[in-house]
Amino acid sequence: MEKMLKRLFIILAVLCIPVGFFIEHEHAIFFWHKIPSIEAIFGILGTFLLILAIGILTSFAQKKEDFYD
Amino acid sequence: MIKAVPPALIFILGAMLIPLLKGKLKQVYILVVPAVAFLDILYLSPGTSWVYNFLGYDLIFCKVDRLSLVVGYIFVIIGFLAILYCLHIKHDGQYIAAFLYVGSSLGVVFAGDYFSLFVFWEIMAVASVFLIWFQKDKKSLNAGFRYILMHIFGGCCLLAGIIIYTVSKGSINVALLEPSPAYWLILIGFGLNTAFIPIHTWLPDAYPEGTITGSVFLSVFTTKTGVYVLARCFPGVELVAYMGGIMAVYGVTFALLQNDARRLLAYHIISQVGYMVAGVGMGTAQGINGGIAHVFNNILYKALLFMCMGSVMYMTGRRKLSEMGGLARFMPVTCIACIIAALSISGAPGFNGFVSKGMVIASAVEAHMPILELMLILASVGTFLSFVKLCYFCFFAKNYEIESKEAPFNMQLAMGLTAFSCVFIGLYPKILFDILPYNVVGYHPFTPSHIFGVIQLFMLAGVAFILAKAMVVPHKATILDFDYFYRMGGRGLLWVCSVPMSNFRTKSQVRLSRAVYIIARLARNPISILEIPTAYIYLRITKGLRYVGGFSSGETYDENLYRRPIGVGVLLAIILLFAFALIYFIF
Numbered sequence: 001m002e003k004m005l006k007r008l009f010i011i012l013a014v015l016c017i018p019v020g021f022f023i024e025h026e027h028a029i030f031f032w033h034k035i036p037s038i039e040a041i042f043g044i045l046g047t048f049l050l051i052l053a054i055g056i057l058t059s060f061a062q063k064k065e066d067f068y069d
Numbered sequence: 070m071i072k073a074v075p076p077a078l079i080f081i082l083g084a085m086l087i088p089l090l091k092g093k094l095k096q097v098y099i100l101v102v103p104a105v106a107f108l109d110i111l112y113l114s115p116g117t118s119w120v121y122n123f124l125g126y127d128l129i130f131c132k133v134d135r136l137s138l139v140v141g142y143i144f145v146i147i148g149f150l151a152i153l154y155c156l157h158i159k160h161d162g163q164y165i166a167a168f169l170y171v172g173s174s175l176g177v178v179f180a181g182d183y184f185s186l187f188v189f190w191e192i193m194a195v196a197s198v199f200l201i202w203f204q205k206d207k208k209s210l211n212a213g214f215r216y217i218l219m220h221i222f223g224g225c226c227l228l229a230g231i232i233i234y235t236v237s238k239g240s241i242n243v244a245l246l247e248p249s250p251a252y253w254l255i256l257i258g259f260g261l262n263t264a265f266i267p268i269h270t271w272l273p274d275a276y277p278e279g280t281i282t283g284s285v286f287l288s289v290f291t292t293k294t295g296v297y298v299l300a301r302c303f304p305g306v307e308l309v310a311y312m313g314g315i316m317a318v319y320g321v322t323f324a325l326l327q328n329d330a331r332r333l334l335a336y337h338i339i340s341q342v343g344y345m346v347a348g349v350g351m352g353t354a355q356g357i358n359g360g361i362a363h364v365f366n367n368i369l370y371k372a373l374l375f376m377c378m379g380s381v382m383y384m385t386g387r388r389k390l391s392e393m394g395g396l397a398r399f400m401p402v403t404c405i406a407c408i409i410a411a412l413s414i415s416g417a418p419g420f421n422g423f424v425s426k427g428m429v430i431a432s433a434v435e436a437h438m439p440i441l442e443l444m445l446i447l448a449s450v451g452t453f454l455s456f457v458k459l460c461y462f463c464f465f466a467k468n469y470e471i472e473s474k475e476a477p478f479n480m481q482l483a484m485g486l487t488a489f490s491c492v493f494i495g496l497y498p499k500i501l502f503d504i505l506p507y508n509v510v511g512y513h514p515f516t517p518s519h520i521f522g523v524i525q526l527f528m529l530a531g532v533a534f535i536l537a538k539a540m541v542v543p544h545k546a547t548i549l550d551f552d553y554f555y556r557m558g559g560r561g562l563l564w565v566c567s568v569p570m571s572n573f574r575t576k577s578q579v580r581l582s583r584a585v586y587i588i589a590r591l592a593r594n595p596i597s598i599l600e601i602p603t604a605y606i607y608l609r610i611t612k613g614l615r616y617v618g619g620f621s622s623g624e625t626y627d628e629n630l631y632r633r634p635i636g637v638g639v640l641l642a643i644i645l646l647f648a649f650a651l652i653y654f655i656f
Contacts, residue, residue, distance in 0.1 A: 006535055009528075009531060009532070009535070010532050010535070012528065013528035013529055013531060013532045014532075016521075016524065016525050016528050016529070017525070017529075019521065020521065020522075020525055023517050023518050023521050024518060025518045025522075026516050026518055027431070027434065027435075029434050029435075029437070030434070030439050030442070033434075037525060038522075039521075039522040039523070039525040039526040039529075040525045040526070040528075040529045041529075042446050042447075042450065042526055043450060043525060043526040043527065043528065043529030043530040043531075043532075043533065044529050044530070044532070044533050046446065046447045046449075046450030046451070046526075046530060047450055047454060047529075047530045047533030047534060047537065048533060048537075049447065050321070050322060050325060050447070050450065050451050050454065051533075051537050051540050051541075053322050054322065054325055054326055054540060054541070055540070057322065057323075057326065057548065058326065058546075058548070061548050061549040061550075062326075062546045062547070062548055062549075063546065063547045063548075063549060064546065064547065065545045065546060065547055066547075067547045067549075068547065068556065
């Protein structure tokens with residue numbers, strides 16, 4: 001059941017991308033506002049950027065739970 | 070006609086009566102006080118009132134305009150909901166601290182001069198620390214001390230700034246500031262309460278250690294009064310706007326790494342306050358509207374999140390995500406309220422966060438700040454991810470060891486009403502737009518590109534989350550923040566005081582005692598001066614002289630040996646102030 005839901009979610013997310021080609025940004029000011037489905041790209045890129053930041057942070061700032069005790 | 074009073078007065082005087090009441094009467098009373106305060110705010114007329122002359126300056130306790138009114142409304146509304154949430158507790162101290170905290174926050178909001186603002190600012194710090202200490206364990210005691218130390222530092226900066234400002238300008242009225250030493254000191258003072266990076270560490274340190282009900286109050290007032298005073302004194306400062314962007318990203322990054330549910334929420338306060346600070350820092354009408362709208366909305370959903378996690382803690386006794394899971398079956402009301410709050414904070418269409426977050430991001434575009442826009446979008450992605458994490462690991466992850474019941478009725482009612490407010494404003498934002506500081510012109514939240522853009526952002530971020538879930542699984546660890554430097558600095562300072570400085574003091578005392586010993590001996594018998602070298606050599610051999618006066622230079626510092634009652638310190642302070650006043654009046 002959980003796997004089914006995951007697959008359904010992924011399919012829906014992928015289907016979202018082409019729909020973005022039919023919707024224009026109302027106040028396109030910066031160049032990325034004119035790229036279709038830019039929010040989808042932001043979603044993926046943002047997640048990977050944050051995961052990268054977490055990876056870097058944990059490599060030197062992660063200590064045992066009772067570190068300050 | 071009865072004249073409206075400063076709303077702060079209602080809460081502060083209201084707190085005095087709490088210990089005198091018992092049972093149901095007390096419960097009714099503590100709910101009536103915020104209701105009366107709300108009616109009072111409705112009757113406040115724009116302009117300044119309750120002005121008193123003090124040492125040649127005008128103290129203004131009631132400066133009413135659209136900015137102070139909108140913040141005043143939400144402070145009183147959430148005050149009522151938070152009190153409803155904690156109606157089951159029997160501890161008067163918590164109610165009194167909460168009332169003083171809400172009252173002093175309202176005092177800051179309606180203060181028209183820096184002196185009264187500062188006084189309310191300090192009452193706020195002192196009242197709030199008791200909401201941490203009332204948890205009554207070692208962790209909360211220590212966290213409370215760190216919290217108050219940081220706030221005392223911020224308060225000192227603020228006071229120094231106010232004094233310099235008053236001396237140079239000859240006025241104490243709260244107004245826009247221009248770059249000067251006073252400007253920077255006041256900015257540090259305000260920035261500390263607003264959790265500017267890197268002086269934010271008190272927030273994720275202390276808020277998770279507060280009482281279950283106290284953390285709901287804590288999540289609302291300190292940081293939001295900070296945003297309010299920034300909007301009043303520092304609108305349109307680019308540095309402040311970018312600080313907002315940094316806070317937004319920094320907060321979510323650290324939130325994603327947390328295992329303690331309330332610490333995760335605490336880091337999200339920093340992130341969400343970042344949006345508000347960014348809006349205020351842009352300084353445009355839409356930016357300030359967006360920032361203040363976000364204050365209003367954030368107060369609702371952030372308090373709701375703390376209520377939900379408080380309910381989970383109250384019913385299960387667990388606070389770490391790695392120990393939770395599967396609670397949706399046992400606590401459906403809390404689960405639904407938490408999902409509504411999570412969707413609101415993430416900015417999903419139909420929830421209040423969507424309206425105000427969109428306004429702040431749109432104003433970054435309008436103000437031509439591309440980097441800031443990208444930072445705020447990145448923070449949106451992080452917010453969505455961390456609340457997927459929170460809801461999943463708290464309510465849906467498999468955990469067959471846990472069993473629980475739903476929270477008490479008053480907690481459920483408070484959560485239900487707050488969740489309803491989040492949805493209501495999300496669907497009907499006009500009610501919020503009508504009370505914002507500036508008229509909302511040219512901003513329409515429900516455009517196809519905004520709605521669909523947010524859906525796309527979340528769907529694809531969700532896919533990336535599924536693929537990289539292992540990276541954000543909660544695990545037992547401490548993630549060092551800037552407080553590492555403060556703690557190590559504090560330990561270093563303690564070492565300097567207790568080892569080298571203490572040794573120096575002991576050695577000086579030993580030498581002085583020796584001198585006194587020799588002089589006393591000479592005074593008794595001057596001829597014995599000739600015997601001193603012999604006696605000295607003898608005593609050095611037997612080490613007797615090292616203990617003259619009862620002190621040894623080799624003793625380690627014992628803090629209890631020099632500890633005096635706090636009254637001695639207070640007495641010294643009073644004597645000093647009296648002497649200062651005497652000198653001031655005589656000369």
